[in-house]
């Protein structure tokens with residue numbers, strides 16, 4: 001067997017003889033066959049097509065894929081069907097989430113799009129969702145861009161909002177950007193037979209495995225903690241194999257595949273995920289504690305399950321804090337090794353209608369911080385100086401002053 005061919009030991013169904021801890025799976029899942037192949041690093045297959053003199057065998061593989069969406073046995077025929085490096089990432093993520101399968105996409109939004117298309121194609125166009133969600137997820141549902149219709153409700157209203165054509169219930173926990181949490185088990189009960197999708201991007205499988213609590217579908221913007229270094233855009237859905245087959249068929253037809261280099265980087269990121277999450281969460285908890293005691297802060301949001309995200313509402317102008325940071329990176333996104341801060345009302349949730357945003361608890365004074373791996377004392381120094389910053393604080397670069405006037 002050559003380095004790039006398929007092997008049962010990186011199929012999602014492969015289970016090690018002895019159950020392994022999450023930290024071990026993070027390093028080895030999807031890579032169990034490497035030593036037998038004489039390899040240490042994951043092989044990166046950049047092929048877009050797979051030559052074969054046997055067109056009959058290719059036709060059979062295409063027919064099999066069209067029937068079930070199962071990963072083709074043997075070479076993928078064409079890269080939009082499958083890719084061996086991406087398959088390794090999918091196997092690893094499925095094992096971390098405790099699901100049969102996982103299907104990777106070009107971004108978190110491409111992943112959500114595929115889930116909605118699968119359900120809509122079955123005539124189940126209605127979605128029940130709980131706010132807040134990430135701004136673009138909210139927008140995709142509210143605008144009905146895919147021909148879906150949404151009913152927004154709170155957790156208590158889920159059961160009543162479900163209709164015969166409801167194809168999905170969607171929650172985010174902890175939610176972007178307020179870090180509000182839901183009891184996944186209680187929500188799953190309220191869903192009855194309707195699949196519950198949990199966007200678990202902020203928790204990662206290190207802090208929460210939604211399928212163990214009754215969710216059927218777990219979505220990640222892998223752009224965030226799974227990649228972990230701010231250099232990969234990706235999404236992934238962890239679910240049972242039957243739903244995964246449908247997702248692969250939609251991915252093949254609509255083209256939102258993940259580039260294999262991104263899959264390679266994601267596998268590298270997964271190896272350190274538990275260590276990164278533990279370190280960043282410890283700093284985030286400490287910063288949340290200090291912010292709670294700070295008279296310049298009106299309210300701190302920090303999840304009960306922990307994690308590396310902290311949101312807080314300031315009495316002063318949040319734009320001054322964004323303009324005032326020097327060590328902390330003033331940027332949207334999250335889950336990188338460096339600490340990022342952004343103003344949701346201006347950026348991540350700008351696209352959500354102002355009234356909907358505010359009634360979901362996204363105050364105009366809210367700042368969302370993704371805590372990275374810097375020393376916590378350095379982070380606190382930068383944050384506390386930025387919180388004291390007035391428009392006159394000397395800027396490190398002229399550009400900072402310009403960007404501040406631009407956002408006002």
Ligand SMILES: Cc1ncc(COP(=O)(O)O)c(C=O)c1O
Pocket residue numbers: 107108109110134136137172176199201202220221222223233234235333
């Ligand atoms: C919770 C959550 N879900 C989904 C997405 C969308 O992911 P992507 O940007 O990878 O498309 C994001 C992006 O910020 C997010 O924060």
